[in-house]
Amino acid sequence: MGENMITKNNVDLLEIIKCPICNCDDIRYFKDKLKCINCNTLFDISNNIPVMIDKNYSTFIEENLDKICWEDYDVKNKTVRVAKHFDGKKTFFERLSPTYRVQIGPTYNDFIDKYNISENILELGGGLSSLQVNGSINMDINTYKDVDIVGDARKIPFKDNSFEAVISNSVLEHIYEFEAVIKELGRVVKKGGYIFMCVPQVCGRHHEIDYHRWTLPGLEKMFIKYQVIDKGVILGPGMFLSHIVTSLFRDITPIPFINKSICLVIEWLSFPFRFLDLLNRGNSEDYAHTIFIVVKKNS
Numbered sequence: 001m002g003e004n005m006i007t008k009n010n011v012d013l014l015e016i017i018k019c020p021i022c023n024c025d026d027i028r029y030f031k032d033k034l035k036c037i038n039c040n041t042l043f044d045i046s047n048n049i050p051v052m053i054d055k056n057y058s059t060f061i062e063e064n065l066d067k068i069c070w071e072d073y074d075v076k077n078k079t080v081r082v083a084k085h086f087d088g089k090k091t092f093f094e095r096l097s098p099t100y101r102v103q104i105g106p107t108y109n110d111f112i113d114k115y116n117i118s119e120n121i122l123e124l125g126g127g128l129s130s131l132q133v134n135g136s137i138n139m140d141i142n143t144y145k146d147v148d149i150v151g152d153a154r155k156i157p158f159k160d161n162s163f164e165a166v167i168s169n170s171v172l173e174h175i176y177e178f179e180a181v182i183k184e185l186g187r188v189v190k191k192g193g194y195i196f197m198c199v200p201q202v203c204g205r206h207h208e209i210d211y212h213r214w215t216l217p218g219l220e221k222m223f224i225k226y227q228v229i230d231k232g233v234i235l236g237p238g239m240f241l242s243h244i245v246t247s248l249f250r251d252i253t254p255i256p257f258i259n260k261s262i263c264l265v266i267e268w269l270s271f272p273f274r275f276l277d278l279l280n281r282g283n284s285e286d287y288a289h290t291i292f293i294v295v296k297k298n299s
Helices: 059-064 094-097 106-112 178-188 215-224 239-246 256-280
Strands: 027-030 032-037 122-126 134-141 164-169 191-199 229-235 292-296
Touching: 032 164, 094 256, 106 164, 122 178, 122 215, 134 191, 164 178, 215 292, 239 256
Parallel strands: 122 134, 122 164, 164 191
Antiparallel strands: 027 032, 191 292, 229 292
């Protein structure tokens, strides 16, 4: 990415970004930084990735930009970090643990194909495993190798009506002010555009910064101003059952090595539970691990 700010998926960021401080949409390349012409704020470019945040508002992002992964910041390593976002992730036990998820709901590519999405797509919090298709932009709070721009979902640094679609998976629970995020998504999505949102329902807490859980009726209420196109289960109760059975053995002795060894065995013994979700094909909504909704912006 050079002065023209063309991403690897062929999006010119300078055409669609705006200042998150004063909302000016005239942002220019200036001495290896980006400059807002209205308020004269200079925004850093770190690892070739523009950092478009209001440092006084987005303090958590500012404080954690130098970490390999914000998920390394946790409470005494007590929670179970199930997301695969770390480059330097794995301990011995994590390397041996089963990671395969039996997804019964639509994938991002399913969503794109079904609704014939061909213009810009904003991926909220794609991390290291983001969608890589033409027109996609991965916005996250760290400068991972697949991130295109660092931004705050509560003050998205893009102009109004910049995207045909927004996609997000298991991000919203980590943002306390999620209503502000929903409002911002509605601003950056074009009329006739789509939002594909996946959130946890009975997933265990997996980080200190983990605030919310939803049901499908709750998701519909959250997007009450939109037309609901689709909704259902992404990961079923089999996934949840596998996790909760393992958690029962997490602290049964005062010796961490023994606990981790037992949990590793239990994880593999309970691993087949995940495949039971294939029998229900999304009909076990009440205890689903992760649910989704697809909505359309009509006005």
